[in-house]
Amino acid sequence: MSGFKRVLIILASVATVLALAVGGGFLWLYSGAKVSTVGRTSFRNELAVPPLAESTVTADGTRVFDLKMQAGETEFKAGRKTPTWGFNGSYLGPTLRAERGEKVQVRVRNTLGEASSVHWHGMRLPAKMDGGPHQMVAPGTTWSPHWKVDQPAATLWYHPHPHGETEDHVQRGLAGMFILDDAKSQGLALPDTYGVNDLPLVVQDVKFDGARFDHGKGVTQTVGFLGDRTMVNGTLDPYQVVGDELVRLRLLNASTARTYDFGFDDSRAFSLIGTDGGLLEKAARMDRIQLSPGERAEVVVRVRPGERTVLRSFPLDIGQDFYNQRFNGGDDTFDVLELRAKRRLRPSPALPATLGKLEIPDGSHAARGRFFDLKLSGINGKRMSMGRIDETVTRGTTETWTVRNTNGMPHNFHVHGVQFRVVSVNGREPEPALRGAKDTVFIPDGTTVKLAMRFDGPADPNAPFMYHCHLLYHEDQGMMGQFVVVEKGQKAGRPAASHAHQGH
Structure with a gap:
């Protein structure tokens, strides 16, 4: 065999080895990219329910809230403290609540070491009160937006919106719910006792590097950061004891990149009663509800005495190719929250046949x-x-x-x-x-x-x-x-x- 042929054979062998190594590496990355917490979630921690924010009412009828952006430490795991940010606490924030027709003011004080903002996601209000990147709040200062609530009852939320840094500020823990009520919704026979049969669920995916959050983005991910476990209201492995036949879940996807497909482990049906902007005209029965970052859904689920059922996020069927499906979280499964029904449950009335009237155009008379x-x-x-x-x-x-x-x-x-x-x-x-x-x-x-x-x-x-x-x-x-x-x-x-x- 000539020397030239031997060189060609050696080069071909090296190329084959490299191709196998690269292919094997990809297969290793691909198989390791799928995440599942099914069967690995202990449900040992009682769900934390965000407190309702205190408020005062001024002489002209304005309801005033106070929010303080602050740094702190949160013990998600026993004995291990994680540096975090929060509103009026070390992580997340209280639930603000107001009624349609009320004037509200929120005094936002920034005690962080850098500027941030607070955007009222889903709220109809003047642009200069919106809390976007043009309404930054410098460290040591207070911003006091005010507006009149003029929209139907809904589950909204608030979070920072600094240009180029929103993902980081939300991941650190700056987020909370803003619930709106109105006379019509209050007159409906819906589960409405906050924290009892009406549960706010702020769902986030997280990853820990020791005691600290890992906010890194994998090189194979195009959507952004994806965690390997979930928290609800800042609680790892959460469970909630419920004492009513019907339970209302206010689902908020507060993750920065992950889309969830929520359902229950036994595929039981539930009733969707509300989306981002408020109640549907009538409840829709289904067994899955998909929420991308920022979306909300209000669902009502029936439980039976003494049973346990798990709110789960299932793999997504969104038509992605195999690469994006796997590396952007489409194949992942999470056990999110366990509901534990008491042995004796309070009877719940049937859901109303009609719920709300949509106040949004159908596009038929668009300018x-x-x-x-x-x-x-x-x-x-x-x-x-x-x-x-x-x-x-x-x-x-x-x-x-x-x-x-x-x-x-x-x-x-x-x-x-x-x-x-x-x-x-x-x-x-x-x-x-x-x-x-x-x-x-x-x-x-x-x-x-x-x-x-x-x-x-x-x-x-x-x-x-x-x-x-x-x-x-x-x-x-x-x-x-x-x-x-x-x-x-x-x-x-x-x-x-x-x-x-x-x-x-």
């Missing part, structure tokens, strides 16, 4: 349409710029927004300042879970959604609202744009220079 193409590199080819107004909307008009994702990875879409109706998904009527009032919608690859919304809030040509992907790594990378609401014939102004609010 205009807009188109948004979602890519990690930016929306409509543009990366977020704080000084640029991307869209100008006329107050009091209805519009349809068509949002498309052909980016090869999952996205979702959140619009500040409004609730919208999902008119269609890929040209078809949406499934029951998408027929309520929404402010955030999941848009997997290869999907186009059409949304109808009306802009009834006050006009302000200089104060923008945001629209963005609520997978927070994507938002921080620039998947965000800005719009202002103006009076008819008025032109967009210019956002004020971005700097932290100096407060008092």
Whole structure:
């Protein structure tokens, strides 16, 4: 055999070995990327229920809340303290609660070592009170937004929104619920005793590096950080004892990147009664509800005396290729919360035949349409710029927004300042879970959604609202744009220079 042939054989052998090594490495990564906590969750910790925030009422009827952003330590595991952030505590925040028609004010004090903000996710309010990246609160100062609650009863939430750092601030623990009530919802026979048969569930995925949070993103993940276990209301391995036949779960996906497909371990049916913006017109019976980051759902489940059932997140069927399906969490399964029914249960009345009346347009009388193409590199080819107004909307008009994702990875879409109706998904009527009032919608690859919304809030040509992907790594990378609401014939102004609010 000639020397040249021997060299070729050696090179071919080396290439084969390298190919096998790379292939074997990929198979090792692929098999190890699937996460499941089924059968490994001890359910040894009683669920912490966020306290209802205290408030005072001023002479003019304004309900005033106080929130303090603070750093601290939280003992998620016995004897091991994790550095965290929270509102009025070391991790997460209290549940704010107000009624439709009330004037509210929230005095937000920042005692952190850096600027942050508080966005009222799902709230209809003036843009300058929205808490987006233009309303930063500097360390040592207080920001006091105020507005009148003018929307139906709903499960909303609040979280930071600093440009380029939202994922980090939320992961550290800055989040909480904001529940709205109204006369109609209070008159319905629904489970409504907070913390008893009406449970707030703030669901997050986490990963620990020793006693500290691990917030790193794997090189194979395109959606952002994915944890290897879940917490509810900051509780690991949680259980909740329930004493009523019907239990209402207010589900909030407060994770920064993970999409959940919630159901129960025995596949029992439950009733979906509300979405992001409030109650459905009538309950929808189902056994799964999918929530991407930022989305909420109110479900009612029936339990039997003495039984235990587990709220579980199942693998997602969202049409991803095998790579994205596995490495972006689509194959993962989590046991999230165990419900333990008492041996004797209080009887619960049947759910009402009708619940609410949707106050969102159907798009049939839209004044205009807009188109948004979602890519990690930016929306409509543009990366977020704080000084640029991307869209100008006329107050009091209805519009349809068509949002498309052909980016090869999952996205979702959140619009500040409004609730919208999902008119269609890929040209078809949406499934029951998408027929309520929404402010955030999941848009997997290869999907186009059409949304109808009306802009009834006050006009302000200089104060923008945001629209963005609520997978927070994507938002921080620039998947965000800005719009202002103006009076008819008025032109967009210019956002004020971005700097932290100096407060008092």
